[in-house]
């Protein structure tokens with residue numbers, strides 16, 4: 281599938297190291313077929329069972345896969361295998377039909393979130409080299425068709441816009457018959473997820489047909505998911521957690537029933553749980569807290585819910601205990617990342633584990649390292665940064681060589697940026713994000729975001745961004761750079777960064793040019809040492 285004519289996605293994609301690929305393959309971890317085929321197998325055996333439901337109605341498996349085949353054939357008339365499309369649909373049946381349609385056509389969806397607006401969508405389209413954009417017509421406060429027009433004026437490569445609903449000047453979601461699904465290399469990306477950083481430009485996470493289905497399978501095992509399960513998609517389905525842990529793809533993958541809703545609040549969802557007999561759902565801690573409280577006033581019968589997955593951010597011990605009382609026996613803590621590694625507590629774990637830990641890896645092939653600032657392993661049970669490698673963890677972000685040099689160890693471990701403790705029983709206690717965030721006038725700034733942009737400047741060879749104490753702002757931002765040739769001035773650099781689309785509050789307040797930067801033993805810029813040097 282590597283086709284230079286087509287600006288193919290393999291360029292910019294970091295695959296498995298050879299030895300690791302062999303090890304995983306020898307263990308029989310991979311299905312070695314397209315993701316959509318793996319997902320589809322169980323449903324094909326139960327054509328009359330309900331597959332997907334939203335407020336507009338239900339599709340059986342036969343109907344879902346017929347619709348997905350037509351959608352795929354439709355996309356194939358407009359787009360070539362390997363091309364990328366930014367997919368921004370809400371939680372509806374059309375999300376499932378369109379995602380499976382794109383996968384059948386081997387067009388690679390970039391899983392944008394409903395909250396994204398033009399800045400993020402344009403960035404995702406640019407960074408992925410997208411040829412298309414799929415969106416809703418409108419939602420309260422936003423007309424996506426206008427956003428699409430703006431996108432096309434900013435990113436010239438976006439040739440096609442497909443709209444769910446009233447397309448306005450664009451195309452409706454496509455449909456055609458008579459298409460043979462495209463062949464794919466299962467070790468190449470099936471889709472691109474979005475990194476979870478709340479600040480700065482989101483990064484693209486390439487997940488392959490093989491690794492993503494393996495992710496689904498391990499999640500299915502960790503949740504004891506079965507065909508009788510009914511899953512409520514309460515979080516935006518494009519997130520890794522509700523998409524594949526086990527989420528929409530895992531539930532379809534076992535022949536269960538996916539119920540979509542765009543409104544996760546208990547006054548809506550509790551009724552849906554009762555109506556459809558929902559057995560499994562996934563929430564972030566803030567929602568779990570709300571659902572827990574709502575048990576005292578919402579009258580609906582939610583006793584069908586056997587599994588309440590909570591993750592994406594830290595669930596406090598007291599909230600975990602309260603959730604366990606409100607939904608007896610149902611809580612599962614999940615600590616994972618779209619980059620790969622997923623940890624989960626297991627059904628039947630004791631109360632202490634459920635309340636105090638964020639689970640353990642879902643695959644026996646997940647490798648964890650907990651290291652100190654110099655990259656040395658900490659003593660067992662001590663806190664440190666979590667590094668991880670495994671059959672479904674990426675080796676690099678898509679088209680991000682500079683970021684990848686820092687974000688991954690030379691032997692392929694992903695640096696999570698999460699501080700954790702691994703207990704003697706193998707369970708993980710989440711401690712914190714590593715403290716690198718600069719807080720400037722109340723705004724949180726991730727130094728990485730600015731450093732990455734600085735490296736695009738032709739004269740900047742290395743960069744470190746640090747926060748320095750400031751009476752008015754709390755902290756102000758200082759860029760420390762190693763340059764080749766003439767060093768740019770601070771105003772020049774600020775103009776350059778603005779031109780790259782960096783928000784104004786992230787522009788450095790001070791610039792220092794140095795001949796070299798200190799690095800830690802693992803090759804990360806040692807921001808602490810840089811800071812100490814400046815404060816001397």
Ligand code: AMP
Pocket residue numbers: 474475476477520590591592593594595613614615616617618619638696698710713
């Ligand atoms: P994302 O890439 O959006 O999946 O976000 C991944 C990040 O979210 C992780 O690296 C953690 O920082 C955070 N996260 C996810 N789950 C948890 C959890 N259960 N507890 C604490 N932080 C979490």
